[in-house]
Amino acid sequence: MAKSSGVLELSVLGLLHESPLHGYELRKRLNLLLGSFRAFSYGSLYPCLKQLVAAGMIVEDRPDVELRGAETNRRSKIVYKLTAEGKERFQDLLADAGPSAWEDESFGVHFAFFGRTDADVRMRILQGRRSRLEERLDAVRAAFSRTRTRLDDYTLELQRHGLESVEREVRWLNELIRTEDAQRE
Amino acid sequence: MAKSSGVLELSVLGLLHESPLHGYELRKRLNLLLGSFRAFSYGSLYPCLKQLVAAGMIVEDRPDVELRGAETNRRSKIVYKLTAEGKERFQDLLADAGPSAWEDESFGVHFAFFGRTDADVRMRILQGRRSRLEERLDAVRAAFSRTRTRLDDYTLELQRHGLESVEREVRWLNELIRTEDAQRE
DNA sequence: GTTAGCATGTAAGGAGTTACATGATTTT
DNA sequence: AAAATCATGTAACTCCTTACATGCTAAC
Structure with missing residues (x-):
């Protein structure tokens, strides 16, 4: 339905x-x-x-x-x-x-399913994903620096770990994009 | 409601x-x-x-x-x-x-909100979280080794990245648990 | 012969989003 | 005075889970 x-x-x-x-x-x-x-x-x-x-x-x-x-x-x-x-x-x-x-x-x-996806679509998705994550990093960092109320230690640690996770995924995507580029030749 | x-x-x-x-x-x-x-x-x-x-x-x-x-x-x-x-x-x-x-x-x-949570509750949650993730690692690894159909390269890479993310969180938890333990003295 | 795992399905409901609708306040 | 942002709210809907209900098949 x-x-x-x-x-x-x-x-x-x-x-x-x-x-x-x-x-x-x-x-x-x-x-x-x-x-x-x-x-x-x-x-x-x-x-x-x-x-x-x-x-x-x-x-x-x-x-x-x-x-x-x-x-x-x-x-x-x-x-x-x-x-x-x-x-x-x-x-x-x-x-x-x-x-x-x-x-x-x-x-x-x-x-x-990238194995069955066109190379140019793969590339656009990887890049889209990357800018999506970068936007999120910017937003969190902006909100973070704008914030006046000092945060709890644990909240801060959670924040830090979250940011690091996203940064890690961005690095992963960079690597993948580089590999895709290399295979185009 | x-x-x-x-x-x-x-x-x-x-x-x-x-x-x-x-x-x-x-x-x-x-x-x-x-x-x-x-x-x-x-x-x-x-x-x-x-x-x-x-x-x-x-x-x-x-x-x-x-x-x-x-x-x-x-x-x-x-x-x-x-x-x-x-x-x-x-x-x-x-x-x-x-x-x-x-x-x-x-x-x-x-x-x-750990800042407002009792130390022993904190510890039990951290340990609960850790064993939850370890169960998941075991399950994925078991399913992985049991699988006979060879997987697509991209699927494999996704799997690898997923496992690594979970392993990373486990290491983070280990560190936190160690710190909590040290503070009990 | 009974337990464990294979196999299919449904009804009720939880948790949240999207799109919409409205109005107040601040900035340019 | 227009545009942006602050501010509150609702209705319809999506996607998925839980709990239940049923029956088959293999192993012990």
């Missing part, structure tokens, strides 16, 4: 692009793919699969049903595979180098 | 504990306090303030209204201040050294 269009949809399409999978297995791959960043529950995954079926992006395949008698209404594994339309949708989502690709929640997934 | 009991409530109570503030200013302090971790919009803040008023944790003060004629129904700044009950509630929330204090979303806030 909803159009979703979030991290989950992209992840599912991407994983099914590699090979057909059933929900349970899909979830494990999902949480491996996204690593320490994110995890999804079945309560999100199954409705999402349903919705993708309804939208014609994937189709269900029930291997067990064909093998056994049809009278049993038993539950079985449902293997999902991408349709041609689904593949197209996936490519469209990957081709989007707009802000939605470099925000906190979605950058990870987009990056995970 | 809802009980909320989340990051926002704790942050608001903590900030108002330092000094009375109006919503707009409160939001800026909030986003400074939480630094690069989190940001809240007015759409969350104002309903939360209403709810805290209803619960008797804070009270409204409208400075302008008293100064000027009462016939004008004009909008004015609303300064919120903590009640005795609110202070108690804040201390109760700070005294909770359970899992809810060391999850991703809430650890930051709890840490920011």
Whole structure:
């Protein structure tokens, strides 16, 4: 019913692009793919699969049903595979180098599928992400220097650690951008 | 109406504990306090303030209204201040050294208010957070070694960077725990 | 034969955002 | 007097989780 269009949809399409999978297995791959960043529950995954079926992006395949008698209404594994339309949708989502690709929640997934993303889109996403983080550094540092109320020691330490984390990610992005540039030759 | 009991409530109570503030200013302090971790919009803040008023944790003060004629129904700044009950509630929330204090979303806030938290609660939260992260490291590494399908280069790099980030936070926690220990003498 | 893990699903609800709507105050 | 910023608020909506409910399959 909803159009979703979030991290989950992209992840599912991407994983099914590699090979057909059933929900349970899909979830494990999902949480491996996204690593320490994110995890999804079945309560999100199954409705999402349903919705993708309804939208014609994937189709269900029930291997067990064909093998056994049809009278049993038993539950079985449902293997999902991408349709041609689904593949197209996936490519469209990957081709989007707009802000939605470099925000906190979605950058990870987009990056995970960089292997199937055009080099120029990769570059624009990396640069977008970098300036996003630099903006944030500026904002925090500005707010910090503007602040007159002296902060608690722990609050300060949290701040420091937060800034350092962001700076670290910027360095990581710099490295990646450099590598991408080198590979263009 | 809802009980909320989340990051926002704790942050608001903590900030108002330092000094009375109006919503707009409160939001800026909030986003400074939480630094690069989190940001809240007015759409969350104002309903939360209403709810805290209803619960008797804070009270409204409208400075302008008293100064000027009462016939004008004009909008004015609303300064919120903590009640005795609110202070108690804040201390109760700070005294909770359970899992809810060391999850991703809430650890930051709890840490920011460590200056007002008992030393033993601080220690239990730091240790809880650390074992939470170590569990995650184990899970990711286990899933990683169990995986037979060779991963995409970019996916691998994302994974590596994610692991490194978590390891870095563990080292930070180790350092903090060491410092806390040293201060106990 | 029972426990543990595989497998699918739904209903209710939490926590927050976005977009909108309005008005006051300060700066240029 | 226009523009920017300060200031408060609401309604609709999104995305996801939790808790529940069910059943299959392998291992011990």
